[in-house]
Amino acid sequence: MTDSTTKTFEDAWQLAEGIKGWMTRGQAEMLWNAASALGPGQSILEIGSHCGRSTVILGTAAQNVGATVTAVDPFVEGRLFGGPSTRSIFEGNIERAGLNDVVTLRAEYSTQLRPQWDEQIDLLYIDGKHDYWTVTDDLRWAEHVPTGGNVLIHDCFSSIGVTSAILAHVAPGHSLRYLDRSTSLARFEVGTPDAADRRRILAQLPWWARNVGIKVLLRARLNGVAEKFGHTGTADPF
Numbered sequence: 001m002t003d004s005t006t007k008t009f010e011d012a013w014q015l016a017e018g019i020k021g022w023m024t025r026g027q028a029e030m031l032w033n034a035a036s037a038l039g040p041g042q043s044i045l046e047i048g049s050h051c052g053r054s055t056v057i058l059g060t061a062a063q064n065v066g067a068t069v070t071a072v073d074p075f076v077e078g079r080l081f082g083g084p085s086t087r088s089i090f091e092g093n094i095e096r097a098g099l100n101d102v103v104t105l106r107a108e109y110s111t112q113l114r115p116q117w118d119e120q121i122d123l124l125y126i127d128g129k130h131d132y133w134t135v136t137d138d139l140r141w142a143e144h145v146p147t148g149g150n151v152l153i154h155d156c157f158s159s160i161g162v163t164s165a166i167l168a169h170v171a172p173g174h175s176l177r178y179l180d181r182s183t184s185l186a187r188f189e190v191g192t193p194d195a196a197d198r199r200r201i202l203a204q205l206p207w208w209a210r211n212v213g214i215k216v217l218l219r220a221r222l223n224g225v226a227e228k229f230g231h232t233g234t235a236d237p238f
């Protein structure tokens with residue numbers, strides 16, 4: 001049911017588009033659709049919120065359906081992520097989007113929070129630290145998602161760390177089925193994968209190799225060569 005307070009994807013994208021971060025419009029639509037499929041009282045857990053670009057999309061969809069979002073981010077220091085000042089930017093963006101009642105921030109490392117967590121999660125979004133060990137641990141949050149629930153993973157096929165964890169734990173595993181992707185944001189469902197599901201993960205590896213190759217070219221300042229592979233701009237592919 002919709003009423004005058006229900007927001008559309010366009011409304012949400014307008015709120016999120018100007019927020020610094022790493023999420024394409026297509027990826028925002030994938031997050032939006034997954035969150036919009038939830039119902040009242042259901043919950044989303046996001047690992048890695050940065051300035052709130054993806055949180056605003058998840059939060060606005062959650063607000064429409066009466067769900068909530070827990071955003072987990074310790075706001076790590078560094079050139080890329082900015083440290084504690086990023087927390088103020090995140091909080092400002094959540095407030096401006098009217099999501100203070102929907103989004104709860106846990107300013108902690110996902111790996112430290114996970115062992116204490118005992119609540120059901122209806123939609124899990126993983127976009128925190130991208131090394132193999134952290135992603136391996138973050139995948140264990142899916143143990144809180146019931147069968148049929150979605151697990152979305154950013155940079156699933158554009159990062160050596162994330163993709164190695166997927167190949168080591170998801171492709172041979174028994175609890176996540178690969179569904180589809182928007183560039184490198186991949187959607188999985190909690191459930192038993194069959195051989196075809198596993199093959200479809202392996203079929204994404206040429207796309208992963210292309211993205212890693214582009215990262216190498218960008219570091220070698222061979223942007224012109226990267227353009228020949230369809231990559232424009234100086235940011236890494238995601």
Ligand SMILES: C[S@@+](CC[C@H](N)C(=O)[O-])C[C@H]1O[C@@H](n2cnc3c(N)ncnc32)[C@H](O)[C@@H]1O
Pocket residue numbers: 020021022023047048049050051052053054055072073074075076081108109110111127128129134
């Ligand atoms: C790629 S950014 C997230 C981007 C965000 N989802 C967006 O749409 O713009 C990664 C974030 O993960 C956070 N991070 C790093 N290690 C983390 C961890 N162990 N748990 C949760 N977040 C972590 C960083 O502070 C950073 O803000």
